[in-house]
Amino acid sequence: MKRDERWEGVYSFEDSPFIMEILTELRDERTGPIAFRKGLVKLGRYMAYELTKTMEVEKVPVKTPLEETEGVLVKDRRNVVIITVLRAAIPLMEGLIKVLDHARVGIVSASRGKAPKFEIEMNYVKIPEIKPEDTVIVADPMIATGSTLIKVLEEVKRYGRAKRYVVVGVLAAPEGISRIKEAHPDVQIFVAAIDRELNEKGYILPGLGDAGDRAFGAPVKL
Numbered sequence: 389m390k391r392d393e394r395w396e397g398v399y400s401f402e403d404s405p406f407i408m409e410i411l412t413e414l415r416d417e418r419t420g421p422i423a424f425r426k427g428l429v430k431l432g433r434y435m436a437y438e439l440t441k442t443m444e445v446e447k448v449p450v451k452t453p454l455e456e457t458e459g460v461l462v463k464d465r466r467n468v469v470i471i472t473v474l475r476a477a478i479p480l481m482e483g484l485i486k487v488l489d490h491a492r493v494g495i496v497s498a499s500r501g502k503a504p505k506f507e508i509e510m511n512y513v514k515i516p517e518i519k520p521e522d523t524v525i526v527a528d529p530m531i532a533t534g535s536t537l538i539k540v541l542e543e544v545k546r547y548g549r550a551k552r553y554v555v556v557g558v559l560a561a562p563e564g565i566s567r568i569k570e571a572h573p574d575v576q577i578f579v580a581a582i583d584r585e586l587n588e589k590g591y592i593l594p595g596l597g598d599a600g601d602r603a604f605g606a607p608v609k610l
């Protein structure tokens with residue numbers, strides 16, 4: 389895990405060869421939907437494991453069949469809310485929840501409109517109560533302009549004040565990170581990698597294309 393010096397509380401996993409290998413497969417245009425979804429599940433699992441290293445732990449007594457000794461309990465793992473941003477975060481959440489298995493889960497639909505406005509349509513919101521001891525993890529693989537996450541975080545904050553807000557994604561553009569940190573300075577961002585820039589259509593370069601379409605197929609507009 390590597391802190392990015394351009395912002396406060398922004399981390400990438402560019403120093404993790406295994407996470408980079410999974411990301412390389414996701415970027416590859418030849419990777420089909422089965423391997424793409426599996427890759428997102430894997431990233432979710434390993435990124436959640438890395439995230440536990442930043443969580444509060446407690447020393448606990450444990451009795452082995454032979455004697456009593458000291459063990460560890462990751463306290464924060466018991467108080468997690470994962471917000472899944474449809475569509476592309478579904479496989480990422482599946483991986484996250486393998487490690488964060490106590491998590492309560494919120495589902496939010498967010499669809500980004502076309503350039504240059506990138507209006508966000510958010511019409512399905514199911515979020516559990518958020519408590520002061522909670523770590524809220526908003527899962528969305530792609531942080532491009534940041535518009536989706538700014539809106540989702542605004543909505544999430546209406547459901548109660550948490551101990552900590554974290555975004556877990558796969559790729560981010562610097563523009564999107566700056567916009568999110570401006571609107572929500574209290575949010576930490578963890579992504580596999582931070583890419584170069586956005587193109588005129590708002591796609592991350594070099595990126596991996598449209599994460600939702602690659603995982604589930606391009607939707608038909610009737």
Ligand SMILES: O=P(O)(O)OC[C@H]1O[C@H](OP(=O)(O)OP(=O)(O)O)[C@H](O)[C@@H]1O
Nearest residue numbers: 475476499500531532533534535536600
């Ligand atoms: O940072 P932004 O510029 O807001 O863009 C990022 C959003 O775009 C993608 O969703 P999309 O709207 O394509 O929906 P989908 O997951 O259903 O494909 C992605 O999963 C993010 O939610």
Ligand SMILES: O=c1cc[nH]c(=O)[nH]1
Nearest residue numbers: 532591592597598599
């Ligand atoms: O590059 C991008 C930008 C937004 N959404 C995606 O799925 N990919």
Ligand SMILES: [Mg+2]
Nearest residue numbers: 598599600601
């Ligand atoms: Mg999409």
